[in-house]
Amino acid sequence: MRKLEERARDALRTPADDGLVVCDNLVRVYRTDEVEVQALQGLDLVVEEGECMALVGASGSGKSTLLSILSGLDLPTAGRALVAGHDLLAMRRRERLGYRRRTVGFVWQQTGRNLLPYLTALENVALPMKYTGVPHRKRGARAAELLDVLGVAYCRDRRPAELSGGEQQRVAVAVATANAPRVLLADEPTGELDTASGEEVFAALRRANEELGATVLVVTHDPLVSGQVRRTVRIRDGRTSTETLRGPGGAGAEEFTVLDRAGRLQLPRDYVDRYGLRGRVRLTAEPDHVGVWPDGTDRPAGPDGPTGPDGPTGPEPGGT
Ligand SMILES: Nc1ncnc2c1ncn2[C@@H]1O[C@H](COP(=O)(O)OP(=O)(O)OP(=O)(O)O)[C@@H](O)[C@H]1O
Structure with missing residues (x-):
């Protein structure tokens, strides 16, 4: 295992490709007592600014691990990860906090994890702006505007328990975009929803991309989502393996295999x-x-x- 880490470290180099998100030879090893799990095994990924793309892969392939790293919650063992100019391996505590508050937004699969139960939808959306110093009056106005753009203005004075799962997730997208993040990460945001609600939540993510300007990465098992984005990247055994590109509206899917920087392909x-x-x-x-x-x-x-x-x-x- 040490050899794998050393090789990844040796391979540190400036990525040739520009991108808002650049993962280069990313390795994440979990160590628990005697057991080592290689969740990411030299993953390469470049996401251009303005993309709305899906990440798919079998259970345990490393998707959530990748999102945790990109969200600044977890640290890779080796490799390189750059998001909007932030080097995720080198960030110190203060920069990491600012990064998590301003640069990335996150939507979890479990609706209950995204919203505080004792706040209304409007208060939930306004809260992240408190931590970035947005004046009180502006917070309310921005929160109301976001709920409106995402089609849940009518939910503003309700608490999460008074919202359907789909409404909660759309409010969660508003919370995640409150501070106008450059990158919006979503881990199975439609996983607990029926098809119609899932479609509404995906439409909200797309609006966050097209109207609010966030670059969107969504982990999904939902063909409804992966079938509608232009690019779907498949992760296998902790590496990117294939990419599917589609035309506008999901038309004409074509599958590609990804060649990594060392010339390897799966x-x-x-x-x-x-x-x-x-x-x-x-x-x-x-x-x-x-x-x-x-x-x-x-x-x-x-x-x-x-x-x-x-x-x-x-x-x-x-x-x-
Ligand atoms: N905190 C942890 N400690 C130990 N092993 C972990 C930890 N988190 C994840 N793993 C392991 O890392 C591997 C990748 O897990 P990960 O959750 O990233 O996969 P995934 O593709 O998101 O799976 P799923 O689709 O089921 O959510 C798995 O083998 C998992 O058991």
């Missing part, structure tokens, strides 16, 4: 199974792509691989 599991790829594989340089062949495939006739430079002559196993 093949989709169904390709690995379908072509019996195990352990050692043979790579071939084709004129316009790279071929991946199971070990044991006959040595290609030409210098460039089984198909030769003129194109395929047979089934193409794992062409990438």
Whole structure:
């Protein structure tokens, strides 16, 4: 394990890509007594300012760990994480506090975790502004405006217990955007809701993105959400594996595999199974792509691989 951490530290370098969020070779190891869990194993991710994107992946793949780090609640073991110019590994206590109050907003899955039960919706939204020094009168006006933009103005004087789950989550989006964060993080915000309420909450997130200017990262298992964003990144075993890009309105999904900064890629599991790829594989340089062949495939006739430079002559196993 130490080797993994050392390698990640050695690989520290300025990320080539600009982005509002840049994760570079991010590692998070949880140690409990005798057990070590590698929740993030060298994760790379770049999110451009203004994006509204989804993170998906099997349970335990590291999604919540990543969001906790980006929200400033947790620290990575190694690697680099930059958000809006803040180096999350180097931040001291004071900067971290300011970062959590102003730069990022967070919406949790559990509706009860987002709002204080004894405050009205308006008071809940106004509260974060108290901690950033916004004058009292301005807080109320901004809170009312946010509730209006997010379609829950009619809830302003109700307490959370008097709101439906979907209304609570929309108010939670207003709370999370009260201090105009550059980045809005949401962990399964529609997880406890029916389809109609989930759609309303996602519409609120989209408004936070389009009208309030927040860059949105949403962890979700909900196909309704992942099917509507332009980019969905899949995390597998603590790394980003594939990305799905869609056109406007979710049209024309196309799946890509992500090549990390060291040139490594994770093949989709169904390709690995379908072509019996195990352990050692043979790579071939084709004129316009790279071929991946199971070990044991006959040595290609030409210098460039089984198909030769003129194109395929047979089934193409794992062409990438
Ligand atoms: N505080 C912790 N201590 C020890 N192990 C942890 C801790 N938090 C998470 N893990 C482990 O880290 C791995 C990644 O967990 P994480 O919660 O990030 O996954 P996830 O993709 O969000 O899963 P889910 O979709 O179920 O929420 C899991 O194996 C989990 O058991």
